[in-house]
Amino acid sequence: MPRERLITGFWSLTVLVVFLAAWEWGPALAGIPAFVLPPFSKVCSEAVRIWEAERLLRHAGITAAEVMIGFVLGSLLGALIGFTLGASPRVEAVLSPYLLALQIAPKVAFAPLFVMWLGYTIYPKILVAILIVFFPVLINVLTAMRNTDVDLTNLARSFSATRWQIFRMVEYPTTLPALFSGLRIASTLAVIGVVVGELVGGNLGLGYMLVFFEGQGNTAGVFVVIGALTVIGILAYYAVVLAERKVLHYLPSADSPHR
Amino acid sequence: MPSPLPPAIEFIGVDKRFRVKGSDTELLAATQVTFEVAEGEVVSLIGPSGCGKSTLLNLGAGLAPPSAGTVKVAGTTVSGPNPHVAFMLQKDLLMPWRTIARNIEFGLELRGIAAPRRREISTQLLRQCRLEGFGEHYPHQLSGGMRQRAALARTLAVDPLVLLMDEPFSALDAQTKMVLQQDLARTVAEQRKTVLFITHDLSEAVALSDRILVMSERPGTIAAQIRVDLPDRNHPMARRKHPALNGYVNELMSLLKLDAGAELH
Numbered sequence: 072m073p074r075e076r077l078i079t080g081f082w083s084l085t086v087l088v089v090f091l092a093a094w095e096w097g098p099a100l101a102g103i104p105a106f107v108l109p110p111f112s113k114v115c116s117e118a119v120r121i122w123e124a125e126r127l128l129r130h131a132g133i134t135a136a137e138v139m140i141g142f143v144l145g146s147l148l149g150a151l152i153g154f155t156l157g158a159s160p161r162v163e164a165v166l167s168p169y170l171l172a173l174q175i176a177p178k179v180a181f182a183p184l185f186v187m188w189l190g191y192t193i194y195p196k197i198l199v200a201i202l203i204v205f206f207p208v209l210i211n212v213l214t215a216m217r218n219t220d221v222d223l224t225n226l227a228r229s230f231s232a233t234r235w236q237i238f239r240m241v242e243y244p245t246t247l248p249a250l251f252s253g254l255r256i257a258s259t260l261a262v263i264g265v266v267v268g269e270l271v272g273g274n275l276g277l278g279y280m281l282v283f284f285e286g287q288g289n290t291a292g293v294f295v296v297i298g299a300l301t302v303i304g305i306l307a308y309y310a311v312v313l314a315e316r317k318v319l320h321y322l323p324s325a326d327s328p329h330r
Numbered sequence: 331m332p333s334p335l336p337p338a339i340e341f342i343g344v345d346k347r348f349r350v351k352g353s354d355t356e357l358l359a360a361t362q363v364t365f366e367v368a369e370g371e372v373v374s375l376i377g378p379s380g381c382g383k384s385t386l387l388n389l390g391a392g393l394a395p396p397s398a399g400t401v402k403v404a405g406t407t408v409s410g411p412n413p414h415v416a417f418m419l420q421k422d423l424l425m426p427w428r429t430i431a432r433n434i435e436f437g438l439e440l441r442g443i444a445a446p447r448r449r450e451i452s453t454q455l456l457r458q459c460r461l462e463g464f465g466e467h468y469p470h471q472l473s474g475g476m477r478q479r480a481a482l483a484r485t486l487a488v489d490p491l492v493l494l495m496d497e498p499f500s501a502l503d504a505q506t507k508m509v510l511q512q513d514l515a516r517t518v519a520e521q522r523k524t525v526l527f528i529t530h531d532l533s534e535a536v537a538l539s540d541r542i543l544v545m546s547e548r549p550g551t552i553a554a555q556i557r558v559d560l561p562d563r564n565h566p567m568a569r570r571k572h573p574a575l576n577g578y579v580n581e582l583m584s585l586l587k588l589d590a591g592a593e594l595h
Contacts, residue, residue: 220423222419222421222423223423225388225393226417226423226436227436228411229391229393229411229416229417230437230440230441230488231411231440236440240436240439240440244425247427321426321427321428321468321470323470323471
């Protein structure tokens with residue numbers, strides 16, 4: 072087992088090295104000028120410069136905070152409405168065409184509207200994140216609620232369970248795996264929502280930096296910001312994965328032996 | 331021996347109709363079902379698939395009301411879920427997020443029994459159902475037979491008067507099945523539980539029951555009943571070896587018209 076892992080790790084690392092080498096020397100060999108596709112080393116040195124000169128950490132911090140707030144509020148709202156609609160099929164049937172329409176509407180297109188409403192503050196960015204995070208969580212929770220095993224709810228009912236007990240002890244735990252896969256998607260979508268919000272207006276955050284470097288024609292700077300955004304996305308994603316492992320510890324995992 | 335007690339469970343002229351999804355027509359699932367099960371008796375219900383056997387169990391558990399007629403448990407008309415009845419299905423219905431002990435305690439928790447008392451009951455049942463040491467395991471760590479034993483423990487935990495069992499052992503392999511039948515028969519005899527047992531396995535019905543009710547095709551009704559006059563109701567393994575067992579199985583086969591090519595399942 073550890074030997075397998077070592078081999079897999081070795082090959083993953085090889086792919087990374089090959090990729091970085093191609094990035095470093097490839098463009099020059101192909102005759103692509105550095106201002107179009109800056110080599111890896113240029114991006115690294117630009118990252119060091121931006122860290123000092125443009126206060127990269129501060130902008131990244133603002134973006135990360137917006138992502139976190141948007142993710143938490145959007146997920147809470149999505150889960151809450153998912154549970155409510157799942158518990159009342161009537162209401163769900165009435166609202167489902169509108170939910171579908173809103174789900175299909177490209178959420179990022181709301182960004183200019185939110186900026187007009189709320190100004191150049193952090194709020195429109197958070198709002199876009201909430202809107203974009205909301206649906207995958209809602210849909211996952213709702214579907215899981217609908218697919219709750221009828222025999223299991225009947226078992227609870229036969230023990231004279233109240234509606235609330237059925238929710239708390241059967242439906243809610245049943246939906247947790249689906250909720251977490253919704254949250255995983257949501258964690259990456261939250262970053263997209265915030266960046267679009269920042270691209271549209273304001274003078275703070277990594278999205279703003281993208282626009283700023285674009286104006287300067289600083290391709291290396293844009294790459295640095297993309298890297299920083301990816302780091303935020305990865306952190307958010309792994310935070311969810313970690314929470315998931317903790318909460319869903321009872322699920323059989325691929326490497327735990329069982330009968 | 332005439333008993334002054336009311337039957338543990340009785341069906342009196344019960345009909346059950348279902349609304350067919352997407353139309354205004356109704357389906358008559360069971361009609362004019364009348365029978366009773368005395369306290370401490372084990373009765374099996376057999377019949378072709380779709381004859382309404384499982385429907386009758388739901389009515390007995392108070393999960394659905396009959397369309398006509400009355401279902402009584404311990405002399406009282408069933409109007410909803412009640413503490414005298416507990417059911418067990420082919421699916422173990424163990425919740426993967428609960429340990430075995432907490433799964434066994436599920437019914438007690440819903441009925442508001444305090445935690446220390448719940449733990450006492452589940453500890454005793456773990457021992458009784460030969461699951462000692464597995465209380466803190468999760469369901470996926472147990473074999474199919476052990477999981478079904480845990481389901482039985484959960485059913486017994488609420489100390490019901492009547493056990494309603496819907497093919498509880500049909501998903502198990504033949505040997506595990508016999509061991510669980512043995513365990514069930516012993517427990518039921520010791521605690522004088524009343525059992526209404528649905529099965530498709532004719533020798534299982536003969537090995538476990540005092541009486542066997544044969545249902546007709548849909549709309550299901552009780553078409554025949556036979557009394558199993560064999561010793562060792564608390565010892566199905568011994569009953570299985572009894573020379574008269576096959577006679578009963580043959581009788582059931584002809585009652586179900588199996589030789590005429592009718593479908594059992």
